[in-house]
Amino acid sequence: MTMYVNGIGFRAIGRLTxxxxxxxxxxxxxAALKLPDAPEHSEIPTICTS
Structure with missing residues (x-):
């Protein structure tokens, strides 16, 4: 999973392993099925510029 998250493709991981x-x-x-669902965000954050 670490290799995939770091951008290595499936075929490359297959060759390496x-x-x-x-x-x-x-x-x-x-592994993805075991991850929790992303939380729902109902508010849009405001952006402050100074």
């Missing part, structure tokens, strides 16, 4: 890129995709999908 010696596993099929489809397996890497499945690993990333499984």
């Amino acid at each position: 010696g596993v099929n890129h489809n397996t890497v995709i499945n690993w990333v999908r499984e």
